[in-house]
Amino acid sequence: MNVPLLDLQAQFVSIRDQLQQAVERVMSSQRFVLGDEVRRLETSIAEYCQTKHAIGCASGSDALLLALMALDVKAKDEVITTSFSFFATAASIARLGARPVFVDIDPRTYNLDTSRVADAITPRTRAIMPVHLYGQCASMDPLLRLGVPVIEDAAQAIGATDKGRRAGSTGLIGCFSFYPTKNLGGAGDGGILTTNDDELAARLRRLRTHGGSNEYEHEEIGINSRLDELQAAVLNVKFPSLDKWSDERARKAEIYTKLLRDADLSFPLVTPEVRADARHIFHQYVIRVPGNRDALMEHLKAHGVGSKVYYPIPLHLQKCFEYLDYKEGALPETEAAARETFALPCYPELTDEQQIYVVETIKSFDRIS
Numbered sequence: 001m002n003v004p005l006l007d008l009q010a011q012f013v014s015i016r017d018q019l020q021q022a023v024e025r026v027m028s029s030q031r032f033v034l035g036d037e038v039r040r041l042e043t044s045i046a047e048y049c050q051t052k053h054a055i056g057c058a059s060g061s062d063a064l065l066l067a068l069m070a071l072d073v074k075a076k077d078e079v080i081t082t083s084f085s086f087f088a089t090a091a092s093i094a095r096l097g098a099r100p101v102f103v104d105i106d107p108r109t110y111n112l113d114t115s116r117v118a119d120a121i122t123p124r125t126r127a128i129m130p131v132h133l134y135g136q137c138a139s140m141d142p143l144l145r146l147g148v149p150v151i152e153d154a155a156q157a158i159g160a161t162d163k164g165r166r167a168g169s170t171g172l173i174g175c176f177s178f179y180p181t182k183n184l185g186g187a188g189d190g191g192i193l194t195t196n197d198d199e200l201a202a203r204l205r206r207l208r209t210h211g212g213s214n215e216y217e218h219e220e221i222g223i224n225s226r227l228d229e230l231q232a233a234v235l236n237v238k239f240p241s242l243d244k245w246s247d248e249r250a251r252k253a254e255i256y257t258k259l260l261r262d263a264d265l266s267f268p269l270v271t272p273e274v275r276a277d278a279r280h281i282f283h284q285y286v287i288r289v290p291g292n293r294d295a296l297m298e299h300l301k302a303h304g305v306g307s308k309v310y311y312p313i314p315l316h317l318q319k320c321f322e323y324l325d326y327k328e329g330a331l332p333e334t335e336a337a338a339r340e341t342f343a344l345p346c347y348p349e350l351t352d353e354q355q356i357y358v359v360e361t362i363k364s365f366d367r368i369s
Contacts, residue, residue, distance in 0.1 A: 003345050003354045005306030006181055010349035011245075015237055022233040029229075034209075037232035042192070044239055045176075048159070050169040051194040053201035056227030057208050060155040060177025063191040064092035064129070066225060067151045067173040070203050073098050073126045080120050081129040081153075082112045083316040083326075084334045089131055089153050090315045098126070099324065102316045104331040108273040110134065110286070110341070113333070114142035121148060132157035132167050134310070134343075135183070135249075135283035136275065140170045151175065155191075158184050159246050161279040168194040173204075178235055183249070183283055184242050190231040248348035249282040252355065256285055256344060259359040265366045267292060284310060285346035293340055299365040305358050309342045 012019070026037060038056045046054035057063050073079060075097030081089055083102040090100040103120050106113045112130045128146065130138035131153040140162045143150050150171035154160070157167040158176050168174020178190035195201050206213055211222030257271045270288035274280045289296055297307050314334045316326035328335065344358055 001354065001357045002304040003306060003350075003358055005308055005343065005345050006347050007349055008180060008185075010347075015241070018237045019234060022237050023230060026229045026233045032229050033226050035229045035232075037229045037236060038227050041227075041232045041235050041239070044236070045192055046194065048239075048242075049166045049174065049194045051166075051174070052196045052198070053194065053204075055193045055195075055201060055204045055208065056232065057191045057193060058225040058227060059189040060175060060179060060191040061088040061092065062208075062223070062225040063155075063175035063177070063193050064088060064151070064153060065095060065223070066204055066207050067175050067193060068092055068096055068098070068127065069207050069222070070173065070200055071127055071149055071151070076124065077126040078122060078124040079127045079129055079151075080117055080125060080148075082131050082133075082334070083314040083331055084110055084311060084337055085131040085133065085153065085315065086155070086311065087315065087318070088155075089129065090321065093129070094321070099124075100315070100321070101125070102314075102324075102326065102331060102334075104333045105337060107333045107337065109136055109138075109275065110337055111136065111138035112143075114139050117143060118146060121146065127151050129153055130171075131155075132160055134272070134286050135160055135246075135281040136272075137162035137167050137278050139275070140165070144170065155179075156182065156283040157281060158182070159242060159279070160281045163277050169196070172197065173200065178231065183246050183281055184235060184238055186231040187234045188231060190227050190235065191225075192227070245348045246281040249285075249346055250280060252346050252348075252350050253280070253282045253285050255352065255355050256346070256359070259355065260287070260362070263359060263363050263366075265363065267366060269362075282346055284343040286310065286341050286343050288337070288340045289342070290336075290340045293342060296362065296365050297342055299368075300358070300361055303361045303364075305361055306345055307342050309338075312338055314338050 042054040077098040152171040152174040154167040155177035160167045174194040178186040207222035211220040212218035
């Protein structure tokens with residue numbers, strides 16, 4: 001049996017006609033940038049995320065950059081974040097000349113260890129940027145109590161909740177990605193920012209269009225980061241199914257966890273921990289296998305099962321961040337997670353039979369290892 005890590009074709013088949021109609025509608029209008037489709041999506045996302053405003057932009061990476069720009073983060077400032085994330089998290093900070101300050105993770109959820117953040121705050125700290133990793137929110141209340149602006153990197157967490165509050169609604173700004181592999185994915189790059197602050201929303205709209213309130217008058221220097229109509233049209237078709245798809249991912253996660261716990265494996269395998277006060281949308285189903293992760297992944301590959309490590313090299317050990325002077329061992333929980341975790345296939349269209357096959361393949365590795 002072949003079980004890919006992700007099967008976007010299966011989703012496409014179910015909404016093919018609606019997507020083609022949406023694309024045709026945009027082509028017929030010949031409106032391609034910041035038009036009615038974008039405004040409709042912004043309204044839907046703001047309501048869904050429980051915020052007053054949503055501002056579309058060209059990518060999730062740009063959303064992070066725009067959020068930092070809106071808070072006037074500049075050279076020699078510091079932003080506290082996690083090292084266990086996609087590169088864009090720290091890169092957005094460094095692009096402005098600011099210094100990423102990495103804090104270790106909670107080994108149970110892989111999110112920022114909020115108990116360590118206060119000790120990382122200095123007079124140069126301008127923001128805290130938690131990442132809601134794999135579809136589960138970081139615990140926000142301890143961060144909000146610190147009195148430092150919080151930017152939520154919610155690229156993987158649209159629809160996730162922390163104590164009933166949607167991702168992107170509790171910090172000063174929320175940042176989302178519509179990369180095709182996300183729970184709500186477009187047909188290319190796209191992103192959006194959320195906020196409850198009227199002035200910040202107005203500034204973010206300026207910053208995404210070169211810093212101008214209109215085409216020829218510019219109050220400040222921004223960037224060109226506009227969400228295009230084709231991406232918004234695709235997302236508007238998919239949006240009504242988002243909760244259904246995320247709920248189905250969570251159901252697949254429950255099945256995996258039960259099957260793996262019932263497998264009675266001889267080697268240690270840790271399934272995801274779900275916070276009791278949170279909604280986990282399972283952008284990824286990530287397990288932990290100390291000691292023989294790579295061998296297990298090779299075994300899965302040999303039997304047609306996709307898997308992937310998110311993320312094999314922590315950001316503090318990336319070559320481009322050598323100047324920050326972090327050494328191996330500086331963030332032990334982050335480094336251990338990078339060595340021991342990987343994702344199994346988890347998407348709404350995954351069948352029960354495929355999941356059983358994945359776990360049976362893991363059990364067959366147990367027998368030969």
